[in-house]
Amino acid sequence: MKLENKVVVVTGANGGIGEVLVKALLDKGAAKVYAAARTTAAVAELVQQHGGRVVAVQLDITDPSSVAAAAEQCRDLDLLINNAGVNRCAWFMAPTAMESAREEMEVNYFGTLGMCRAFAPLLASRGGGAIVNVCSIIGLVNLPVNGTYCASKAAGHSLLQGLRAELAARNILVVGVYPGPVDTKMTAGQEMPKTTPDQVAAAIVRGLENGDEDIFPDPMSQGVHLGLEKNPKQVEKEFAAMIPG
Numbered sequence: 310m311k312l313e314n315k316v317v318v319v320t321g322a323n324g325g326i327g328e329v330l331v332k333a334l335l336d337k338g339a340a341k342v343y344a345a346a347r348t349t350a351a352v353a354e355l356v357q358q359h360g361g362r363v364v365a366v367q368l369d370i371t372d373p374s375s376v377a378a379a380a381e382q383c384r385d386l387d388l389l390i391n392n393a394g395v396n397r398c399a400w401f402m403a404p405t406a407m408e409s410a411r412e413e414m415e416v417n418y419f420g421t422l423g424m425c426r427a428f429a430p431l432l433a434s435r436g437g438g439a440i441v442n443v444c445s446i447i448g449l450v451n452l453p454v455n456g457t458y459c460a461s462k463a464a465g466h467s468l469l470q471g472l473r474a475e476l477a478a479r480n481i482l483v484v485g486v487y488p489g490p491v492d493t494k495m496t497a498g499q500e501m502p503k504t505t506p507d508q509v510a511a512a513i514v515r516g517l518e519n520g521d522e523d524i525f526p527d528p529m530s531q532g533v534h535l536g537l538e539k540n541p542k543q544v545e546k547e548f549a550a551m552i553p554g
């Protein structure tokens with residue numbers, strides 16, 4: 310997909326991967342980016358920096374009326390990027406695991422599903438386009454310290470596979486992005502090698518231009534992806550061994 314002159318919606322645009330993605334899309338010539346966030350104040354600076362090319366959209370992806378209002382505002386889109394997500398860093402046996410798992414499913418799975426259901430008909434009515442869902446490499450293999458989050462991202466992976474088949478006939482490409490650890494608010498205070506949000510945004514833009522269905526944006530995600538192709542049980546065991554203590 311060529312990004313020049315395209316109209317794009319980015320969710321979770323007020324920081325982390327979403328914010329740099331807005332800038333990367335503009336650099337590639339996107340005509341307009343709808344920067345969606347829970348409050349428009351959170352994207353006011355982005356709007357100010359880029360004039361009419363960035364438009365603020367109030368959006369809570371877990372609230373159906375907010376999703377419907379955003380869809381009404383963004384009827385001219387060519388590309389939807391579902392980037393918003395949460396990670397409560399919970400083990401399955403942690404005291405708060407049920408609450409964390411429900412919240413992660415509500416945002417990462419049901420919220421993303423609701424967005425796809427609201428925006429796909431708009432893309433179809435314009436002759437097609439693309440939906441990019443930011444999943445995670447740990448949606449493909451469970452990392453026990455983030456167990457409940459991984460389950461929600463695994464649901465997100467299944468969602469995009471099914472949607473890809475359903476929406477192909479309407480000329481909508483569905484793209485999955487599977488990053489490893491990224492240096493954002495989500496991983497603040499966690500000591501581990503991380504890639505930059507810029508690297509992830511650049512890989513998404515490159516993948517879209519190439520027409521890729523699956524994007525592994527960093528060396529860690531690329532390595533795990535290769536491992537999963539060759540020996541998934543071995544990767545599962547390696548991730549299981551990452552339980553501290």
Ligand SMILES: NC(=O)c1ccc[n+]([C@@H]2O[C@H](COP(=O)([O-])OP(=O)(O)OC[C@H]3O[C@@H](n4cnc5c(N)ncnc54)[C@H](OP(=O)(O)O)[C@@H]3O)[C@@H](O)[C@H]2O)c1
Pocket residue numbers: 320321322323324325326327346347348368369370371391392393394395396416420443444445446487488489490491492493494495496
């Ligand atoms: N960081 C990583 O290591 C990593 C790795 C793989 C995949 N990912 C995925 O990458 C995506 C972006 O994450 P990030 O690393 O950039 O983290 P981040 O800085 O925490 O960004 C998450 C964004 O999602 C928004 N959000 C959360 N719940 C929402 C809701 N109900 N409605 C609308 N927006 C909501 C947040 O808004 P608020 O600021 O209002 O909370 C924030 O803008 C997520 O889907 C994440 O799961 C991240």
